Amino acid sequence: DAGVIQSPRHEVTEMGQEVTLRCKPISGHNSLFWYRQTMMRGLELLIYFNNNVPIDDSGMPEDRFSAKMPNASFSTLKIQPSEPRDSAVYFCASSSRDRASYEQYFGPGTRLTVT
Amino acid sequence: AQSVTQPDIHITVSEGASLELRCNYSYGATPYLFWYVQSPGQGLQLLLKYFSGDTLVQGIKGFEAEFKRSQSSFNLRKPSVHWSDAAEYFCAVGGMEYGNKLVFGAGTILRVKS
Numbered sequence: 001d002a003g004v005i006q007s008p009r010h011e012v013t014e015m016g017q018e019v020t021l022r023c024k025p026i027s028g029h030n031s032l033f034w035y036r037q038t039m040m041r042g043l044e045l046l047i048y049f050n051n052n053v054p055i056d057d058s059g060m061p062e063d064r065f066s067a068k069m070p071n072a073s074f075s076t077l078k079i080q081p082s083e084p085r086d087s088a089v090y091f092c093a094s095s096s097r098d099r100a101s102y103e104q105y106f107g108p109g110t111r112l113t114v115t
Numbered sequence: 116a117q118s119v120t121q122p123d124i125h126i127t128v129s130e131g132a133s134l135e136l137r138c139n140y141s142y143g144a145t146p147y148l149f150w151y152v153q154s155p156g157q158g159l160q161l162l163l164k165y166f167s168g169d170t171l172v173q174g175i176k177g178f179e180a181e182f183k184r185s186q187s188s189f190n191l192r193k194p195s196v197h198w199s200d201a202a203e204y205f206c207a208v209g210g211m212e213y214g215n216k217l218v219f220g221a222g223t224i225l226r227v228k229s
Contacts (some may be wrong), residue, residue: 004158031160031215033216033228042221042222043159043205043219043222045217047170048215048216050214050215053215091158091159093159093171095215097214097215102147102190102209102215102217103147103149103161103164104161104217105161106151106158106159106213107158108157108158108159109157109158
């Protein structure tokens with residue numbers, strides 16, 4: 001099992017640019033989560049999907065953030081336009097809702113730096 | 116709403132000493148409880164989980180945790196710490212009433228001194 005795959009692993013961009021983060025969940029998992037981790041705020045849930053449908057996006061900071069899951073094996077988190085305060089590590093995680101134990105498996109993260 | 120408290124931000128133990136990391140949760144029904152570990156520059160790795168049955172659960176890397184409903188706690192333990200255990204540890208709670216969303220604690224950073 002390849003685990004959760006995220007790309008890129010590192011992204012450095014200038015303020016105002018569009019940033020797209022990508023995630024491939026574990027095959028067979030039907031829930032996908034996007035988190036943001038910073039020193040100040042810790043680990044925050046941004047949005048999660050069940051069966052490709054967004055269930056809870058209350059953690060998305062503002063309209064500059066958007067997430068999609070066009071199919072069961074791919075999701076994107078987009079920031080447009082990016083700002084320096086968006087600098088953080090973004091994690092994707094997946095789980096199998098059918099197993100009723102709900103443990104999440106995390107990807108390695110994307111470290112985003114906005115200058 | 117569910118919540119998780121990890122009272123210790125930092126803990127330092129000597130290599131070979133025992134370890135206990137505290138976790139208290141707030142949840143109205145039967146919780147699902149998890150411990151994750153994050154090494155520097157890495158993602159979170161599941162150490163162990165509890166969702167029913169035996170209240171003492173064994174995990175990877177020699178860790179164990181005990182669910183105590185009366186104390187709303189799920190403390191993580193290891194009898195003898197190795198230098199490679201230095202990392203940040205997160206407790207998380209979930210449950211059927213909240214879908215499969217987990218709430219994470221703020222984390223405890225473990226330092227191991229030789």
